[in-house]
Amino acid sequence: xxxxxxxxxxxxxxxxxxxxxxxxxxxxxxxxxxxxxxxxxxxxxxxxxxxxxxxxxxxxxxxxxxxxxxxxxxxxxxxxxxxxxxxxxxxxxxxxxxxxxxxxxxxxxxxxxxxxxxxxxxxxxxxxxxxxxxxxxxxxxxxxxxxxxxxxxxxxxxxxxxxxxxxxxxxxxxxxxxxxxxxxxxxxxxxxxxxxxxxxxxxxxxxxxxxxxxxxxxxxxxxxxxxxxxxxxxxxxxxxxxxxxxxxxxxxxxxxxxxxxxxxxxxxxxxxxxxxxxxxxxxxxxxxxxxxxxxxxxxxxxxxxxxxxxxxxxxxxxxxxxxxxxxxxxxxxxxxxxxxxxxxxxxxxxxxxxxxxxxxxxxxxxxxxxxxxxx
Numbered sequence: 001x002x003x004x005x006x007x008x009x010x011x012x013x014x015x016x017x018x019x020x021x022x023x024x025x026x027x028x029x030x031x032x033x034x035x036x037x038x039x040x041x042x043x044x045x046x047x048x049x050x051x052x053x054x055x056x057x058x059x060x061x062x063x064x065x066x067x068x069x070x071x072x073x074x075x076x077x078x079x080x081x082x083x084x085x086x087x088x089x090x091x092x093x094x095x096x097x098x099x100x101x102x103x104x105x106x107x108x109x110x111x112x113x114x115x116x117x118x119x120x121x122x123x124x125x126x127x128x129x130x131x132x133x134x135x136x137x138x139x140x141x142x143x144x145x146x147x148x149x150x151x152x153x154x155x156x157x158x159x160x161x162x163x164x165x166x167x168x169x170x171x172x173x174x175x176x177x178x179x180x181x182x183x184x185x186x187x188x189x190x191x192x193x194x195x196x197x198x199x200x201x202x203x204x205x206x207x208x209x210x211x212x213x214x215x216x217x218x219x220x221x222x223x224x225x226x227x228x229x230x231x232x233x234x235x236x237x238x239x240x241x242x243x244x245x246x247x248x249x250x251x252x253x254x255x256x257x258x259x260x261x262x263x264x265x266x267x268x269x270x271x272x273x274x275x276x277x278x279x280x281x282x283x284x285x286x287x288x289x290x291x292x293x294x295x296x297x298x299x300x301x302x303x304x305x306x307x308x309x310x311x312x313x314x315x316x317x318x319x320x321x322x323x324x325x326x327x328x329x330x331x332x333x334x335x336x337x338x339x340x341x342x343x344x345x346x347x348x349x350x351x352x353x354x355x356x357x358x359x360x361x362x363x364x365x366x367x368x369x370x371x372x373x374x375x
Contacts, residue, residue, distance in 0.1 A: 001122055002077030002339040003043060003311055005089060010065040011045075012038040013370035022363040023077040025334070026341045027348040030367035036343040039367065040127075040313040043341065046072045046093050047125025047311065049104075049116035057097050069096040074122060077309045077339060093119050117152070117159045124153050124308055128296055128329075129315035135295065136288040137280050140269035147234075147270055150299050151207040153308060158203045165196040169261055177259045186252070193264060194244040200265040201236040207302070208234040208270070214305075215298040222294070222328065226287060229275040237267035289320060297332045304336045311339040318344045327353055334360050 002023030008014045013035050028036045037053070041060065044052045051060050061068040073089035094107040106113045108122070126149070135142050151158045172189040175182055212232055219227040238247050247263050248255070255262050272279040272291070279291065300310045312333055317326055330353040333340050342348065347366075350359045365372040 001074040001091065002309055003046070003072050003123060004075045005071075005073030006039075006042065007071045008042050009067075009069040010062040011042050011068045011070060012060060012062060014038050014042060015369075015371040017371065019365075019372050021339075021341075022361060023075055023339055024337075024360045025330075025339075025362035027350070027362055027364045028341065028343045028367050028372070029345065029347050029365075031345060034367045035370040036367045037129075037315050038370065039372065040129075040315050040341055040343060042070050043072070043311065043313060044125055044127060045070045045095055047120055047123040048127075049095065049119065052127045052129065052131075052313075058099055061097070061099050066100045067096060067098045069094070072123070077337075091122050093122060095119065115159070120152065121156070124303055124310045125313060126296060126299060126310050127313045127315070128293070128317060129313070130320055132296070133285075133289050133292050133320070135292050136272060136283070140267070143270040143272075144268050146295070146299075147204055147208060147211070147268075150211060150302055151203050153303055154207045154210065154306065155203045158200070161196060161199050161203070165193065165200055165265065168192045168196060169264070169266060173260045176256050176261070181252075181256060183252075187249075190245050190248045193261070194248070197237075197244055197264045201240075201268070204265070204268060205234055205236070210302050210305075211295075211298055214301040215295065218294055218298050218301065218332075224290060224294075226274065226283070230279070230291075231273045233271040233273070235269045235271050237265050237269075238263040290325060293321070293325060293329055297329070297336070300333065300336050300338055304338075309337060309339060312341070314340060314342045316343055316345075318346070323352060327355060330354060 004021050004023055005018060006021065007016065007018040009016050028039060030036050041051050041053055044050070051057075054060065057068070072093045074091040074093065075089055092107075092109050094105075096105040097103070098105075106116065106119060108118050113119070135146050148158075148162070168189060172186070172193055175186055175189060215232065238244055244264060251262065274282045279288065283291065296312075300312070303310050314329070317329070321329070330340070330342075334354070348364060350362065353359070364375045366375055
């Protein structure tokens with residue numbers, strides 16, 4: 001699926017006029033503050049249910065307004081058969097957020113739905129912006145989020161199991177913080193938590209193996225010498241040589257002092273090491289950026305193998321990547337038949353992105369004062 005129609009209302013400074021996009025590449029340019037990133041942010045709302053820039057909905061709604069709406073139309077994208085190009089929209093997604101009442105309304109094909117996963121499953125959105133490079137340099141939470149995005153799209157039941165585990169974790173943490181420790185109740189929560197944790201870990205490990213295979217295949221195609229000493233490992237969040245129930249029981253005093261769960265899927269990580277040392281300590285900033293780009297492409301490869309088209313949002317990559325890396329990224333995403341949105345301050349130069357191959361069908365837009373004008 002690919003997003004070919006977008007319309008917003010009271011979303012930052014964006015015009016409410018509907019816009020049509022290419023199911024392949026879309027190049028957006030304009031001055032800082034013109035609304036380029038806001039377009040990507042609105043697309044992200046449909047695929048992620050939130051902004052990839054800020055955590056508060058209030059920061060996204062237009063000044064003086066209390067409600068924002070984002071509507072998108074999807075066509076078959078890369079799945080389209082010859083002759084299907086003019087058949088138009090096959091799915092309609094909508095999300096509205098009432099800031100005053102703190103209510104979110106979700107719709108798929110005109111029908112109300114309860115979970116954001118119902119939107120996300122139709123529109124897998126992957127963001128590459130300046131903040132994404134924290135996947136390597138940041139803490140485990142960034143890498144868990146990176147892995148879980150792929151797990152969600154590979155294993156349909158993952159979202160439900162993860163939500164159940166979050167509820168049990170919350171109950172368990174509340175029991176740990178009680179002044180009087182209820183050991184019998186904790187054992188009940190331990191058993192439920194361990195069962196759900198094993199299911200989450202199995203799904204994560206299976207997707208990680210897919211990712212690792214795709215990543216290793218990818219690095220064999222690119223000229224990056226440092227990948228020879230690179231090692232990727234999945235850490236589930238506890239020592240699996242012991243049962244999680246036993247670990248929780250033996251660390252009861254430690255968890256009680258901290259007041260929250262210290263072992264389990266909430267501590268999972270993708271450990272990135274080069275010659276035995278953490279990549280964050282050994283790689284230059286440029287090498288870390290290259291690694292993240294390769295990891296993102298490998299994610300796209302996983303979903304492509306499953307017949308799913310990813311919509312990549314590349315925000316201001318000219319400021320983060322040199323010409324060679326931008327070209328490599330564009331060519332790889334073209335080969336995967338992804339839908340791509342690229343923003344820049346300067347007018348894009350397709351011949352730079354695709355110097356040695358035929359450029360894909362693309363549409364170019366100038367963005368000014370929140371309005372997109374196709375060129």
